[in-house]
Amino acid sequence: MAQTWARSTWKTTRRVLAEIPDQSLWRGxxxxxxxxxxxxxGSPPAEFMLFETWGYDDVLGLLKLKGYKAGLPFLYFPKESQGSGKLSLETSWLLKNWDKWFVYSYHTDENEKLIALPLEGTLIALPLEGTLIKRRSKPAPRLKI
Structure with a gap:
């Protein structure tokens, strides 16, 4: 039987990522x-949720929550991003590797409008300042199916 958690434990807290340098983030x-x-x-903020990749060797990924690409995986984190002996994303790893994992490439068209097309060698890191973490009051249990 799958474990469940009470609705009352779904209390969330919002924290600025840079202010939690040594914590574990969990699926959800x-x-x-x-x-x-x-x-x-110039686009609105975007929210991505941590998820477990079932069928793979205990890997966490990010998927987009809203918009055209909602529900699609955005990226999969490497094993070194996890805590020792736990399936979590460590904020210390995230802060250290931010400029390598959260990058994009943009250029302007003839009307000076930003368009997102990959340009070789022109990767820009997403701003770390203002990035928020919305989390549960406690980690989600490991579910068995």
């Missing part, structure tokens, strides 16, 4: 970027 926690990586600067 949400990372809110200052702008949407696929739409570029």
């Amino acid at each position: 926690d949400v990372i809110r970027f200052v702008h949407d990586p696929s739409l570029g600067p």
Whole structure:
């Protein structure tokens, strides 16, 4: 039988990522970027949720919560991003590797409008400042199916 948790434990807290340098993030926690990586600067904030990749060797990924690409995986984190002996995303790893994992490439068209097309060698990191973490009051249990 699958474990469940009471609705009352779904109390969330919002924290600025830079202010929690040594914590574990769990599946179901949400990372809110200052702008949407696929739409570029000036777009509204975008929220991505941590999820477990079932059928793979205990890997966490991020998927978009709203918009055209909602429900699609955005990226899969490497094993070194996890805590020792637990399936979590460590904020210390996230802060250290931010400029390598959260990058995009944009250029302007003839009307000076930003468009998101990959340009070789022109990767820009998403702003870390203002990135929020929305999390549960306690980690989600490991579910067995």
